[in-house]
Amino acid sequence: MQQYLIKTALFLLFFAPLSLSATPRQALVPGGLAIIPLPSFNSETSVTFNDNRTTLFNNGGSLYALAGISLRTKPGTYYFKINQNGRLIEKIGVQVAKKQYEEQHLTIKNKRKVNPNKEDMARISKERVRKRKAKNHWTATYPDVEFIWPVTGETSSVFGLRRFFNKQERNPHNGLDIAAPEGTDIKVTANGTVIEAGDFFFSGNMVYVDHGQGLISLYAHMSRIDVKPGDVVKRGDIIGAVGQTGRVTGAHLHFAILANGVLVDPVYFLPEQQPARKLTKIE
Numbered sequence: 001m002q003q004y005l006i007k008t009a010l011f012l013l014f015f016a017p018l019s020l021s022a023t024p025r026q027a028l029v030p031g032g033l034a035i036i037p038l039p040s041f042n043s044e045t046s047v048t049f050n051d052n053r054t055t056l057f058n059n060g061g062s063l064y065a066l067a068g069i070s071l072r073t074k075p076g077t078y079y080f081k082i083n084q085n086g087r088l089i090e091k092i093g094v095q096v097a098k099k100q101y102e103e104q105h106l107t108i109k110n111k112r113k114v115n116p117n118k119e120d121m122a123r124i125s126k127e128r129v130r131k132r133k134a135k136n137h138w139t140a141t142y143p144d145v146e147f148i149w150p151v152t153g154e155t156s157s158v159f160g161l162r163r164f165f166n167k168q169e170r171n172p173h174n175g176l177d178i179a180a181p182e183g184t185d186i187k188v189t190a191n192g193t194v195i196e197a198g199d200f201f202f203s204g205n206m207v208y209v210d211h212g213q214g215l216i217s218l219y220a221h222m223s224r225i226d227v228k229p230g231d232v233v234k235r236g237d238i239i240g241a242v243g244q245t246g247r248v249t250g251a252h253l254h255f256a257i258l259a260n261g262v263l264v265d266p267v268y269f270l271p272e273q274q275p276a277r278k279l280t281k282i283e
């Protein structure tokens, strides 16, 4: 006899399993988010998605589990597993659909930013260790999920584009680029703690902010950084300014979000429409 019952439900892309009014929004595609409600969660419950840790968050008094769907995810069924006292009690399947991302071709004048020399490579590998550490940072605090746009401006490059620098293919674009003049203040997207800040070869001046439960936001190519690791920040606090440091073609903010190590499209965390540019200038 089975000691416990495994329930399996299949949610389709067009079938929203929860009634979240704002954000984060579910998007069952590579680079998107899978979200399920947790009606009977207690301290002995844990939730995984595709065998990775999920982000738990509160919204309107209800608890949810959120998982980032990596850009490399193939279409198919993936499972949330809800465990109680180490035993599987519920398995919920979600159907991840295909998403075709477009190509983007960029010309970078500083060729070393595309083909780094030996010295650069040594620097890059040291920075990779710091980045990995920041990316995998985890705290138990439930995150504040009321994200705001860090700067006001037009989206100059969307998430997921297949990128070619000087005709050579590199990693896909893993964030959202918001165009704004150099020196524009950057606001932190939600409450959190600064976990990394410094000058990186490709990303230029960059800041990582931990929001809790594996949810981390990242700000790159800044002209200046106003915070340091350990600083506690509140949504809207200014953490630096827009710049063009690192591998760039002009001034913009590269804004990225990690959900337990998985880079996801930040638009699913942001309010649908950002305020009109002229309105913010009146402030």
Ligand SMILES: [Zn+2]
Residues within 6 Å of the ligand: 157, 173, 174, 175, 176, 177, 253, 254, 255
């Ligand atoms: Zn970018």
